[in-house]
Amino acid sequence: MLSVPAQRANHFEGVGTIKAYRRLTEYGFDKDAPPLVHTRRVLFRVLAEDHDRAHLYELAPSKAKVEEEYLLALRQSLREAAGAALAGNGFESDPRLRGLASRAIERIAEFLRSPIAEKPFIRVGNKQVLHPEAFPPSIHALHLIAHMPLFQSEHYEAMELLYAYLTRPLPRQDSVQLIGSELIPVPFAVLGDMLPHRNAVEADIPFALAWLELMARLGFLQRNENWTKMYERFIEDSGRDGVWHPRKGMAMPRSKHTYVWPMFPLEETHGGDERWCDVTFRVGLIAKLSGRPIELI
Numbered sequence: 001m002l003s004v005p006a007q008r009a010n011h012f013e014g015v016g017t018i019k020a021y022r023r024l025t026e027y028g029f030d031k032d033a034p035p036l037v038h039t040r041r042v043l044f045r046v047l048a049e050d051h052d053r054a055h056l057y058e059l060a061p062s063k064a065k066v067e068e069e070y071l072l073a074l075r076q077s078l079r080e081a082a083g084a085a086l087a088g089n090g091f092e093s094d095p096r097l098r099g100l101a102s103r104a105i106e107r108i109a110e111f112l113r114s115p116i117a118e119k120p121f122i123r124v125g126n127k128q129v130l131h132p133e134a135f136p137p138s139i140h141a142l143h144l145i146a147h148m149p150l151f152q153s154e155h156y157e158a159m160e161l162l163y164a165y166l167t168r169p170l171p172r173q174d175s176v177q178l179i180g181s182e183l184i185p186v187p188f189a190v191l192g193d194m195l196p197h198r199n200a201v202e203a204d205i206p207f208a209l210a211w212l213e214l215m216a217r218l219g220f221l222q223r224n225e226n227w228t229k230m231y232e233r234f235i236e237d238s239g240r241d242g243v244w245h246p247r248k249g250m251a252m253p254r255s256k257h258t259y260v261w262p263m264f265p266l267e268e269t270h271g272g273d274e275r276w277c278d279v280t281f282r283v284g285l286i287a288k289l290s291g292r293p294i295e296l297i
Contacts, residue, residue: 002081004261017042021085022262031089043082047100069180077188080104084143092148101151104141109158111135112165121173130177137162138188139259146217163220168192201230206255206264209282216289234283244279253279
């Protein structure tokens with residue numbers, strides 16, 4: 001459900017349901033378009049916190065032995081990703097989505113207020129891993145909340161805690177957590193500021209733009225001087241025609257971060273000036289989300 005096509009896949013072969021739904025949303029499909037109507041039934045079903053395993057069809061029993069704690073963590077990840085996709089498609093007022101967002105922000109706020117948030121890592125063997133009771137926000141939870149502006153205003157205190165957390169220095173430890181008795185990678189966990197300096201921007205321009213867009217939707221971009229400088233650098237790299245161009249090389253920016261795949265690149269042609277369409281569009285979108293004036297050229 002969260003898979004993305006391989007780099008050499010034909011068209012969208014191998015794409016997961018949630019990623020495909022987000023991609024169509026980014027393309028501008030109406031939420032009542034037939035492909036999205038059929039898919040959202042599945043996504044809303046995933047939001048339910050059922051305890052009866054017979055209802056958890058995407059976690060059907062398999063021959064492999066998997067611990068219950070891992071299944072619950074996986075279910076939570078799928079639930080937040082499905083909610084994020086639905087929120088991005090305009091379902092903020094749906095009570096099922098609001099219920100998911102409320103539970104997510106409560107868990108995040110409880111974690112941020114706890115002593116574990118200050119020291120989330122524990123030693124297991126010779127490794128530093130996340131505490132099993134650590135509940136850092138996931139990139140999907142941020143996407144979910146970012147697309148619910150009214151919900152944000154209703155949870156002001158939790159949003160302030162979240163902003164303080166997202167401006168912390170990113171720890172050097174890998175995103176691995178003790179879940180049950182196993183050490184499991186948690187690639188979607190956000191452990192601090194994921195765009196701390198210019199090198200991080202240059203290393204992955206599409207993710208940098210995705211992060212700045214998230215921060216703009218959360219109302220955090222304008223408050224943070226460092227992120228604002230990162231964004232203004234994109235504006236400086238745009239010519240008089242408003243089109244962004246890279247400072248080094250002429251290759252179209254790429255990202256290996258699976259969160260970015262549904263939104264970048266959307267342009268099919270990868271030659272000529274079309275290479276810069278996606279970055280230029282995101283720069284303009286972030287400006288609009290930040291309340292900056294936009295001049296059409």
